[in-house]
Amino acid sequence: MASGGGAVQVQNFVGKEVNGFEIVKLIGQGKFSYVFKAQRKTDGLCVALKLIKIFDMDNEKQRDNCLKEVQLHQSLDHPNIVKYLNWFIDNKLNELFIAVEWAEKGDLKLVIKKAIEEDVSFPEKKIWEYIHQIAGALRHMHEKRIMHRDLKPANIFIDTAGNLKVGDLGLSRQLSSQTFEAFSRVGTPLYMSPEVLQGKGYDWKSDVWSLGCIAYEICMLRSPFRQDDKENLSLYDLFQRITKGQFPPITAEKYSPELRQMIGAMLRLDPEGRFDIAQVCELCETFKKNLQSKPPAIDTYLIMDDIIEKLSLLDYETSFCKGWKQKRISRVYFAHGTQSDDSIS
Template sequence: MAQAAAAHGLQLSGADLKRIGASSLAKFELLDEIGKGSFSVVHKARTTVDGSFVAIKKVKVKDMLDEKAKRDCEHEIALLQRLDHPHIIKYFTSFLENGELFIVLELADGGDLAQFIKCFRQHGKLIPEPTIWKYFSQVCAALKHMHLKRIMHRDVKPANVFITSDGRVKLGDLGLGRFFNPNSVAANSLVGTPYYMSPERVQEQEYDFSSDVWSAGCLLYEMAALQSPFVNETKNLYSLVKKIVASEYPPIPSNLYSDELRALVAVCMDPNPMKRRDTSYACTVATQMYERFVRSSACKANTPAST
C-alpha cells in the first residue's frame, strides 16, 4: 500500500495517545487519503486535542474471513503495538467503531521506497550503492527485531517501507492481509500477485521467518535493478511461479554494483529456505557495507587534491 504523506507537524507518541484518551474517531480529524489497499484505507489525521499528526488505517471488518480471523487479527495488532523500534512504523492503538476497525499509526512523511525507486527509474538514474546499503540495513534491523519477538512480517516489499522527512526508512503495513477473505478482492486486482513471495509460499507450503528474508532479498534486488526480479512475468502466473520456485531472475551487472551486494541477494533468495541466511546475517553485511562506504567517502573528502 502506497502511503505517501507530504505534511509536516508534531508526531504523537503512545504516551500522548493514552493521555488524550484517543480511543474513538471523535478524537481525530481525518485529512487526506494517503494510502489504499484491498481491505483498508489510510488517512492522515490530526488529533483534536493538540493538533499532532498520525496515520489512521480504516479496515473493512466485514471482509474478514470469520469470527476467529477477527479475534486473531486483534491479537496480532496487540502484538504489533508492543513492537518498539526506530525502523518500524509504530502501532499506537486500535478501536472498533461503527462496525469498522481503526488502527492509529505513526505517520511517515516522506513517501515510500516504491515511489523512491520509481523516481530513479523514470529519470534513468541508478540508486547510489551507499544509499542502498543505508536503507537495506535499516529494513534488516527492523526485520531482525520482529523475528527476535517471534513475529513475521509476511509482506515485505518496497511499498511497505516508508521514508521519513529526515531520510530514514521504517518498515510498516505488517501483513494482516491473511485475515481477510480473498474473494472480496476485485477480480482484476493485482493483490496477491507474488512478486515478493517466497517459493514455499507460492507453492502453499509451510513457511517461517526465512520467507521474510526471501522478500527482503527481492527488495534489495529491486533497489539495484529498479525493478522486481520477476517483473517480466506479469501476464503468465504459471511462468511467474515457476521462476520464483527456481529463483530464476536477470543478474545484476557486475560493473554496476559490488560483489557483496549481488552475493547478499543470492543468499537471501536461495530457493531452499533451509539454506537462506537469516536477518541477523543480512543486517550485519548491510551495516558493514554501509559503514565501509561512509569511511571511504570520508577518506576521499580528507585527501588533499593533487596539483
C-alpha cells in the same frame, strides 16, 4: 457517516472528527479497510488512521485477525517499524480504528518509480543502508516471533528524515514458541518465496527472500522475476521463474561483489542455504564499519583548484605555456589523466 449493516460511506469522512482525530484525506483502501491521513486534535500530529470494517467480515476468525494486528503493533518498538500510536472502536460507526505513525515521504515503491522515471541509480552506500534498516526491523520482529509475510516496497514507508519504516502488518503472524513453520499462502506473488508458492512449510527465511527481492529491485529498478512492468506475464510463468530461481544477474559494473553476493544469498532457493536475518544484519554492519574506517576520499577537484590558483600567481601562462607552446592545465587534470580540456579552466 454510516448506513445500514455497518457499511462505511468514505466520502463523508473527510473533514470529520473521529475520537479526537480530524480526517484529512483518503490515501488507500483494501477489501475490509481504508487508510486516511488524519491530524490529532490535541497537538496537530499527523497520523495514518486505518479504519477496519471489522463487523463487515464474514466470520469471527477474520475479526480476531484484525485484533491480532493491533496486538502486533503494540508489541513492536523499533526505529525502522511504523510506530503504533492508538486504537479504538468508534461508538457511532462501530468500526475499528488504528492510528500509526505518519510517513511524510510516502513509500519505497514511489521512490523506486521516481528513480526509473529520472533514469538514475541508487548509490551503493544508500542500498546498504536501506537493506540494513529493513533487516533490522525484521530482526526485531523475528525476535518477537513475528513474521511479516507481505514485505514489499509498497509496505515500506519513509519518514521526513529519509529513514525506512516497515509497516502494514495485516498479514503478519505471531508464531508460538512451539511453532516453527506456517503453511498458509499469503503475500504478494512477486515477493513470495518459492516454498510459499509451492505450498511447503516456511519459516523466518521466507521474509529474507522477500528482502532479497526488494534489494535486487533497488539495484536494478525492476523485480528479479518481472523485468518490465509492461511484460505480459501470467501467474503460472511468474511462479515458474520464482520456483526455479531464474533472474538476470545484478550489473557488476555498478555494484560491488559483496553486495551482489549478499543479495544472491538472500535469494537462494533452498531455505537451508539462504541467509538468515542475523547474517544480513551482520554483513551490513561490517560494510558500514569498513566504510567508516577508510580514510576520506581525496577531492581531486579541490586540489586542482588550489594548484591552478598558485600557478596563476606565478603567471605560468605567460612564462610557461606560451614559451613552451603548451596548453593550459585543466581543472580536472587529476580526475581525467593527462588529457587537457581547454574548455574547462
